[in-house]
Amino acid sequence: MRNKGAEFVWFDGKFVKWEDATIPVMAHSLHYGTAVFEGIRAYGTENNLFIFRLEDHMKRLHRSASIYCLELRNNVKELCDATLRLAQKIVMKRSCYIRPLTFVGLHGIDLNITKESPTHTVIIIFPFERYFNEEGIRACISSWRRIHDNSSPPLAKAAGNYLNSVLATQECKRNGYDESIMLDIHGNVSEASGENIFLVKNNKISTPSIASSTLEGITRETAMTIAHRSGYNIVERPITRTELYMADELFLTGTAAEIVGITHLDGKPICDGKEGPITKKIREMYAQIVCGRVGEYMEWLTPVW
Ligand SMILES: Cc1ncc(COP(=O)(O)O)c(C=O)c1O
Numbered sequence: 349m350r351n352k353g354a355e356f357v358w359f360d361g362k363f364v365k366w367e368d369a370t371i372p373v374m375a376h377s378l379h380y381g382t383a384v385f386e387g388i389r390a391y392g393t394e395n396n397l398f399i400f401r402l403e404d405h406m407k408r409l410h411r412s413a414s415i416y417c418l419e420l421r422n423n424v425k426e427l428c429d430a431t432l433r434l435a436q437k438i439v440m441k442r443s444c445y446i447r448p449l450t451f452v453g454l455h456g457i458d459l460n461i462t463k464e465s466p467t468h469t470v471i472i473i474f475p476f477e478r479y480f481n482e483e484g485i486r487a488c489i490s491s492w493r494r495i496h497d498n499s500s501p502p503l504a505k506a507a508g509n510y511l512n513s514v515l516a517t518q519e520c521k522r523n524g525y526d527e528s529i530m531l532d533i534h535g536n537v538s539e540a541s542g543e544n545i546f547l548v549k550n551n552k553i554s555t556p557s558i559a560s561s562t563l564e565g566i567t568r569e570t571a572m573t574i575a576h577r578s579g580y581n582i583v584e585r586p587i588t589r590t591e592l593y594m595a596d597e598l599f600l601t602g603t604a605a606e607i608v609g610i611t612h613l614d615g616k617p618i619c620d621g622k623e624g625p626i627t628k629k630i631r632e633m634y635a636q637i638v639c640g641r642v643g644e645y646m647e648w649l650t651p652v653w
Pocket residue numbers: 387513539540541542543544562563564565566567568601602603604
């Protein structure tokens with residue numbers, strides 16, 4: 349969303365016109381990446397606009413903030429209510445992306461962020477549709493390693509972490525791929541620049557554990573729940589690069605990407621180079637769930653209207 353996405357944003361408890369929601373050039377977060385954020389999707393259907401796992405995202409925002417001692421002045425319920433009220437205020441009825449962001453404001457060049465440092469929270473909503481091609485994507489292994497827990501905690505969805513993703517994305521796009529998979533510092537598979545990764549081999553599903561420097565994705569957990577309830581065994585374990593080339597299926601999960609198969613890795617087809625049956629099953633189930641068409645998953649949805 350490079351242009352105006354809606355009439356209003358929510359800024360520190362108030363609705364502010366999109367063009368008036370600006371920050372000073374000395375905002376600390378602009379210089380040092382001291383911000384945490386979330387990416388949430390809402391799905392417009394003939395019945396309603398459904399926000400997917402709103403509370404879980406706001407809880408993660410709080411956890412990310414706490415790692416960096418960023419004071420988040422609104423509790424999870426207040427943030428969820430603010431999101432709902434903003435969607436209603438801008439009369440959002442179509443599928444959209446929701447971006448809550450908590451950032452450090454004017455704090456000079458002092459790196460000692462404490463609970464007393466000035467923070468601001470903004471919630472932005474804009475229309476959003478598909479991110480990747482549904483039929484599957486071509487990925488590569490990045491030459492950039494995923495950030496490690498001993499330097500920049502991957503479990504925190506912090507703005508500064510995304511410089512690592514930017515480098516990996518630039519490299520993959522330069523080389524004509526859709527997405528990059530990063531290895532962790534030990535050389536095991538970690539995750540993509542903005543998604544978690546799953547591997548299917550002999551009907552068994554594996555995904556790197558959080559010890560492989562992954563973000564604990566909410567779509568990852570959703571896919572694991574769908575797979576588990578569909579009778580598949582899912583293992584969280586270290587995964588090697590070669591296992592990816594030898595997989596029957598590979599797929600990515602993420603709020604923006606949703607669930608998408610990797611059909612080729614480093615130019616080599618994965619199995620027959622088409623979306624695999626287990627990926628398809630989970631992807632299709634996910635698409636039904638987010639639109640409120642599966643009763644047992646309705647608790648994950650917040651209707652706006
Ligand atoms: C680095 C990274 N990994 C994984 C994910 C997937 O997380 P989620 O499913 O919560 O969107 C994201 C997206 O937010 C991400 O940026």
